[in-house]
Amino acid sequence: MKSVISALSAKLQSGEWSSLYLTEKYIKEIERRNPKLNAYVHLTFDEARKNAEAADVMISEGRATPLTGIPFTLKDNIATDGLLTTCCSKILQGLKPYYNATVWQKLKAQGAVLLGKTNMDEFAMGSTSETSYFGAPLNPVDTTRVTGGSSGGGAAAVCANLAAYALGSDTGGSIRQPASFCGVVGFKPTYGAVSRYGLLAYGSSLDQIGPITSSVTDAALVYDAIRGDDKADGTSCPTPDGKTVLRGDVKNLKIGVAKEYFEGISPEIKGAIDNMIAEYERAGAQIVEVSIPALKLALPVYYIIACAEASSNLGRYDGIRYGYRAKNYTSVDDMITKTRTQGFGKEVKKRIMLGTYVLSSGYFDAYYKKACLLRKTVESQMAEAFEKCDVLFAPTAPNTAFKQGYSGGNAVETYLSDVCTVPVNIAGLPAISIPCGVDKNGMPVGMQIIGKKFSDALVLDTAYYAERENLSLCADVEGGVKL
Amino acid sequence: MSVDQKTIKTLARLSRLEFSDEEIEKFAPEFEEIIDFANRINEQVSGDTESIREVVTRTVGWEDLREDEVKESLPNEKITSNVQAENGYFPVRRVVK
Amino acid sequence: MKYRLVSGLETHVELATATKIFCGCTTAFGGAPNTHCCPVCTGQPGTLPVLNKKVVEYAIRAGLATHCTINTTTHLDRKNYCYPDLPKAYQISQFDKPLCEHGYVELESGKRIGITRIHIEEDAGKLVHESGYTYIDYNRGGVPLIEIVSEPDISSPEEAKEYVEKLQLIMRYIGVSDCKMQEGSMRCDVNISVMPDGATEFGTRTEIKNMNSISYIEKAMGYEYRRQIEVIESGGKIVQATLRYDEHSGETSVMRTKEDAQDYRYFPEPDILTVVIPEEKVDEIRASLPELPTDKLHRYICELKINPATAKLLYKYKRVCDFAEKAFALGAGVKNTVNLIVGTLYSKLETEEDKEKFLLPVTAEEMAKLVKLADEGKINITLAQKTLAKMAEEGKPVSEYIRPADIAGMDxxxxxxxxxxxxxxxxxxxxxxxxxxxxxxxxxxxxxxxxxxxxxxxxxxxxxxxxxxx
Missing domain, CATH: 1.10.10 (Arc Repressor Mutant, subunit A)
Structure with missing residues (x-):
């Protein structure tokens, strides 16, 4: 893997390309390829050109940062002042927020160039991006397959070189799983390391913004640019000063392998990960077996907590202040009910209903309260595992990218595909997914590296070893902006 | 586990959603499937789940709270920029046929 | 048969902070619609609440002033219900860990009305219904409130009145609220049930919502007490219900019954972490509390020997008391000081609010000078009164009206x-x-x-x- 951001930045710094020139190249490629791939749902080319001009000034004045002038995308659930932000839902049609998410504000200040908003499952509820109101994005590696989700559009855009990097959000794997399906890198930082202000909430105690990139180096650069305490987000917290240093130092690193992570995983995926583990062992890392019995509880716990929070978070979509409003109704109450009934998709309604159920009187103790207790069990068992190792290696998903339309049939089976990613969100840990070979169909396999809370730098550095040694290769797709 | 129509209707009312009887018919089994899935939290797990060790939950202290200092509000045109405002209000016509 | 009235009050008090509970918008009353608003208090998707320190401090003040214990580890909860004036479709409030618990307010008879809890929460916006439209203004949305929940210790409308007045007095004294019922900065929900004398079990209760005047509270309680007895005596049963009071007819009517009661689906607010308040902070707030009204009244009567009728005219107005006490400290005699205040200054302060604000151009220093002249017999009380009246109008010092020579000449x-x-x-x-x-x-x-x-x-x-x- 190569750092796309560093390479592009070098061209901009040397004056070989201007940011505006680079931006136009991306725009041309997006115009050419996006109609098929459907990675972007809202294009912000006017904004991009303005950003690029500002970036060129920054560069000429010697005020450039590593991300200055580099074109990127935001998931459609990150608020952008005056620019459509719709969570790929009909209910938010036309919504132009009048404030910026903290991450966009930070990137804008560093001269980033916003190309557009990328496709996703409606309100980030899904693992294939097929619940998007705008239709699913296609996996650039094999367009008959899904991108994964929910940040599928961002992963597709990065994979197809239609953006240098993307910001996604990860509530139960929504950055890592699509990154794995599209053969790119996806990093979910520690809960609180990146401000959630401006992220349209799904499961507030689980949601975290992070980068989708073509390399671990890029992931670290973007992470450094967006992280840190934010007064506007009371759940955010300070992160270490300075740049995340990548050395790929894995000698004596203790890598934990929990057998529970490999139950029900396809042999191909298990084989790919075993190979990677063996490479690290050869480099001097120690492999430690650990056990996290409560891991299998993580999935139902996740769905209960995420849906409970979602049922509350999505209550505000009532047609009064923004977005879609039902056309005919008999009272304000009726307007609200009709707006929501017509505005939300099927999966969203199902999760709202589940969330309402687990919070309602009579069921609260049996579901929500119990799930909160079990969440602590998962958290505590993971913490226990980290007493024996520095990082955990695990598959990102039990399978590679499905065929389009497959998940429509069996809801629960699709939920099960989140089994490897949700424990990290439950426990608020940092984790990265890096490419780890391909299956027999040539579809990318992803491997997760998981760290304890606030060991984001260690997670990135561990992943960087695979990048440095060319053990991890991003999918190589025709087209897009290439160096 | 079976979820009866009445429960679904109550949940729909609380969720401000509407389902026709026909839709409930279709929705009920799907919803049951999900409830069954949620019930997996009751599955026994090998290993020690009883003695949950104290997990450190993050808290905030006095200094982390916001100071009571006025920040300028946004102009009304911004606040109401996503609707057709009337005299600065968010209007909802009570009946639209 | 005789029936006992059993009542508890839920009192909402708007806190006098400069900014809203979760954002920096002003809490100023009024303003053109939707002009005291930002993305946070209008519930723009993606925004997050950040708790105002002063709200916590004021709630603790209120708790300490009503003898509550303070939960130094506290968190907020979401109360989910959908209504157009609530832009997030949930109110951030407190459910199982209120900031303050187990306090009381003492009535003049010495009877204590228990305070179950005091918690912090946000106010909703305002709806205007006009010509087929509902118009929504979120200026009030997010204004901080405390809800003071009493035990069912109130047994008459008169006690309810006294309890509410006491609360008002305490909150004003400690500076956490102006408690103006007519502006909505204080409002009450009244729970009422009746039980035959000697019975041990409470009857079924009803709740009268949103009372914004003390006299209506008294009237509504009286009406509801009689109504419930009538229902029982005629063989009926009280239906648990939420009622509204019609101030014109003087009657209550049903808003909703238990059957369509809300299910608020409370759960911990994930956007605000648990707050841990250091004990020293609570001590600091306790130390900063002024003498409370009941204590002051006792001191005025017992220590300063002010006659009880006069003391009662004074103690309600903290600024007046501060003024008087400053004059005492400067050597002014208690008797002349308080008589001059009640006799002369009060005639310039006609309304409760005037006395509350006490905006007269007389300083305690000048007051003390004047009172001392009277104390020493250098002027008689009538001249003192006349002089004080002029001072209150013109704001000039005593020396402008009474020259040293005038006094000295009178050997x-x-x-x-x-x-x-x-x-x-x-x-x-x-x-x-x-x-x-x-x-x-x-x-x-x-x-x-x-x-x-x-x-x-x-x-x-x-x-x-x-x-x-x-």
Whole structure:
């Protein structure tokens, strides 16, 4: 893997390309390829050109940062002042927020160039991006397959070189799983390391913004640019000063392998990960077996907590202040009910209903309260595992990218595909997914590296070893902006 | 586990959603499937789940709270920029046929 | 059969912070619609609440002033319900860990009304229904409130009135709210049930929502008490319900019954972490509390020997008390000070609010100077009153009205001459006095007052005249 951001930045710094020139190249490629791939749902080319001009000034004045002038995308659930932000839902049609998410504000200040908003499952509820109101994005590696989700559009855009990097959000794997399906890198930082202000909430105690990139180096650069305490987000917290240093130092690193992570995983995926583990062992890392019995509880716990929070978070979509409003109704109450009934998709309604159920009187103790207790069990068992190792290696998903339309049939089976990613969100840990070979169909396999809370730098550095040694290769797709 | 129509209707009312009887018919089994899935939290797990060790939950202290200092509000045109405002209000016509 | 009234109140008090509970918008009353708003208090998707420190501090103040224990580890919860004035479709409130618990308010009889809990929460916006439209204004949305929940210890409308007035007084004293019921910065929900005398189980209760005047609370309670007894006596059953009170008809009517009761689906607010308040902070707030109204009243009566009627006219107004106490500290006598305040200054402060604000241009320093002149007999009380009235109007110092020379000139010799003249000029009055008509001496006082232009206190001439007449 190569750092796309560093390479592009070098061209901009040397004056070989201007940011505006680079931006136009991306725009041309997006115009050419996006109609098929459907990675972007809202294009912000006017904004991009303005950003690029500002970036060129920054560069000429010697005020450039590593991300200055580099074109990127935001998931459609990150608020952008005056620019459509719709969570790929009909209910938010036309919504132009009048404030910026903290991450966009930070990137804008560093001269980033916003190309557009990328496709996703409606309100980030899904693992294939097929619940998007705008239709699913296609996996650039094999367009008959899904991108994964929910940040599928961002992963597709990065994979197809239609953006240098993307910001996604990860509530139960929504950055890592699509990154794995599209053969790119996806990093979910520690809960609180990146401000959630401006992220349209799904499961507030689980949601975290992070980068989708073509390399671990890029992931670290973007992470450094967006992280840190934010007064506007009371759940955010300070992160270490300075740049995340990548050395790929894995000698004596203790890598934990929990057998529970490999139950029900396809042999191909298990084989790919075993190979990677063996490479690290050869480099001097120690492999430690650990056990996290409560891991299998993580999935139902996740769905209960995420849906409970979602049922509350999505209550505000009532047609009064923004977005879609039902056309005919008999009272304000009726307007609200009709707006929501017509505005939300099927999966969203199902999760709202589940969330309402687990919070309602009579069921609260049996579901929500119990799930909160079990969440602590998962958290505590993971913490226990980290007493024996520095990082955990695990598959990102039990399978590679499905065929389009497959998940429509069996809801629960699709939920099960989140089994490897949700424990990290439950426990608020940092984790990265890096490419780890391909299956027999040539579809990318992803491997997760998981760290304890606030060991984001260690997670990135561990992943960087695979990048440095060319053990991890991003999918190589025709087209897009290439160096 | 079976979820009866009445429960679904109550949940729909609380969720401000509407389902026709026909839709409930279709929705009920799907919803049951999900409830069954949620019930997996009751599955026994090998290993020690009883003695949950104290997990450190993050808290905030006095200094982390916001100071009571006025920040300028946004102009009304911004606040109401996503609707057709009337005299600065968010209007909802009570009946639209 | 006789029935006991059992009632508890839920009182919402708007806190006098500068900004809203979760954002920096002003809490100022009024304003053009949707102009005290930002992305946070209008519930723009993606925004997050950040808790205002002062709200926590004020709630703790309120808790300490009502003898509550403070939960130093506290968190907020979401109360989910959908209504157009609630932009997030949930109100951030507190459910199972309120900031304050287990306190009381003492009534004059010594009876204590228990405080179950005090928690913090946000106010909703305002709806205007007009010509087929509902118009929504979120200026009030996010204004901080505390909800003070009492135990069902109230057993009459009069007690309810006194309890609410006491709460008002305490909250104003400690500076956490102006408690203006007419502006909505204080409002009550009243829970009522009745039970036959001697019964041990509470009857089914009803709740009258959103009362914004003390007299309506009294009237509504009276009405509801009688209504419930009537229902029971005629063999009916009380239905648990939420009621509204119609101030014109004086009757209550059903808003909703238990069947369609809300299910608020409370759960911990994930956007705000648990707050841990250091014990030292609570101690600091406790130390900063002023003397509370009941304590002050006791002190005025028992220690300062102010007569109870006067003390009651004073203690309700903290600024007045501060003024008086400052004058005391500067050497002004208690009796003259309080009589001048109640007699003269209060006539310039007609409304409760005027007394509350106490915006007269008289400083405690000047007040003390004036009172001391009266205390020392250098001027009589009438002149003191007249002077004070002028000072309150014109804001000038005492020396503008009473010159040192005026007071100094009135030595005992001079006074004796004037008294002699008074006796000589009023033989009839002297005769009457000698004949036992005590009041006759007032004619002589009048003469002296006129001749001295009020500069002499009446005690001295009184002694001189009586000596002369003997």
């Amino acid at each position: 005992d010799g001079e006074l004796e001459i004037i008294c002699r003249q008074a006796v000589e000029a009023n033989p009839a009055a002297v005769a009457d006095f000698k004949a036992g008509k005590d009041k006759a001496i007032f004619a002589l006082y009048g003469f002296v007052k006129k001749a001295t232009q009020g500069k002499a206190d009446i005690k001295k001439p009184d002694a001189i005249i009586k000596k002369l007449i003997k």
